[in-house]
Amino acid sequence: MxxxxxxxxxxxxxxxxxxxxxxxxxxxxxxxxxxxxxxxxxxxxxxxxxxxxxxxxxxxxxxxxxxxxxxxxxxxxxxxxxxxxxxxxxxxxxxxxxxxxxxxxxxxxxxxxxxxxxxPQWRGDPATHDRLIIDLDPGEGASVLECCVVALAARELLAADGLAAWPKTTGSKGLHLTVPLLATPAREVSGYARELARRLRQALPDLVVDQMAKQLRPGRVFVDWSQNNSAKTTVAAYSLRARPEPTVSTPISWAELAACRSADELVFTPEQVTGRLAELGDPYADLARPSAACALPRATGAGSR
Known part of the structure; x- marks a missing residue:
């Protein structure tokens, strides 16, 4: 018809x-x-x-x-x-x-x-990545507020390794941190992500889980390092989410993340996102610029000193 x-x-x-x-x-x-x-x-x-x-x-x-x-x-x-x-x-x-x-x-x-x-975290060739993704997924009883604590700790560890990250909401319950990289073999990116998750667990043992077992996650934040596998994909910045109400995976500033005191503060509707872009500009604008890309530390345990 x-x-x-x-x-x-x-x-x-x-x-x-x-x-x-x-x-x-x-x-x-x-x-x-x-x-x-x-x-x-x-x-x-x-x-x-x-x-x-x-x-x-x-x-x-x-x-x-x-x-x-x-x-x-x-x-x-x-x-x-x-x-x-x-x-x-x-x-x-x-x-x-x-x-x-x-x-x-x-x-x-x-x-x-x-x-x-x-x-995915690569362009053109799955064997070479140009992004590292840190996926913070709250378990039952935890929320984006716990993710914010872990995100700030991750930012410090990344900075110590010479890396900068851009945060965004997932449009669901968690957060993503995206690190732009110079072209890097996928296995090295994945190895670094796994090591970073381990370091976060050591720094915040009562809050962070870096193992896949779901029974470990209640009340904690799972750092899903596996999202850096070449076969995995991550919801794109500004994508709508297929939830009961329309929400958006929204780039935010580190200041917004640090100031968050309620999970509702980091839930954004399409109307709010377009308003933010008009008023504040795009927090992810610099992420896509070639000058933002950094080299991953040569040893995947670079921060475990």
């Missing part, structure tokens, strides 16, 4: 057919597909540098957050010819994945119901 709300528009010289614009994707707030497309249009200048060159994985929810959800990695049949792609080998299989390089591609994906966009 034809979609009476469909519209054909041109975005940056690309022709897009946008469908079901009045479909409510977040029933608890009435947030529609049109609102999703508007949000991604407004944040695109800040978001696109975080996606460029990275093979995207999408969490698709064509009917909204109360409907079916599934992961999509391949460039789908019928995709416009101008959608950029990258061949990525997963175990024994090679997939041609979408690379979100521009606004038309971002809106094309959002129109398919791709609410969440996740990317």
């Amino acid at each position: 034809p979609d009476p709300t469909a519209t054909v528009t041109e975005v940056a010289g690309r022709r897009l057919r946008l469908t079901h614009l009045d479909r409510v994707l977040y029933p608890s707030t009435g947030f529609t597909k049109a609102a999703v497309l508007r949000y991604y249009t407004l944040v695109a200048p800040a978001m696109l540098p975080q996606l460029a060159g990275r093979a995207a994985s999408f969490l698709r929810l064509p009917e909204g957050v109360d409907g079916e959800r599934f992961w999509a990695k391949r460039v789908p049949p019928g995709a416009p010819r101008w959608v950029a792609g990258l061949d990525v080998t997963h175990r024994q299989e090679t997939m041609h994945q979408v690379v979100v390089e521009d606004l038309p591609t971002l809106l094309w994906a959002a129109n398919l119901g791709c609410l969440e966009i996740h990317v």
Whole structure:
């Protein structure tokens, strides 16, 4: 059946057919597909540098957050010819994945119901990483407040190793710290991340867990060093999350993180994020600049002195 709300528009010289614009994707707030497309249009200048060159994985929810959800990695049949792609080998299989390089591609994906966009810590070659991710995941009974304590401790350890980190919320319960790197073998990045998690556990033994066992996590923060595996992806900065209410993985300042006294202070809606960008600018702007990249310490135990 034809979609009476469909519209054909041109975005940056690309022709897009946008469908079901009045479909409510977040029933608890009435947030529609049109609102999703508007949000991604407004944040695109800040978001696109975080996606460029990275093979995207999408969490698709064509009917909204109360409907079916599934992961999509391949460039789908019928995709416009101008959608950029990258061949990525997963175990024994090679997939041609979408690379979100521009606004038309971002809106094309959002129109398919791709609410969440996740990317790896590498561009082009999975064997070489240009980012280190520190994923702070609170267990039951803990919150983003405990994550803030661990994040500040991690910042000190990283600084001692000559590394700078940029914080963001996950849009869920935790925090991500992103460290821009000069091109570094994946195994070295993963090794450093695991060692950093161990150092954090030693510094905060009553608060930090660095092992996968879930029974260890209640009341503590799991430092998920495994997110630096080449096969793993992390929700991108400015991505919506597929939760009951629309929230955003939001870049924040270290001052905001240090001043946080309530978990609600680090929950951001799409409207709040676009307002922050207009008023405060993009806290992640410097992260994407080549001059921000640092060399990882040669020995993965560099900070264990």
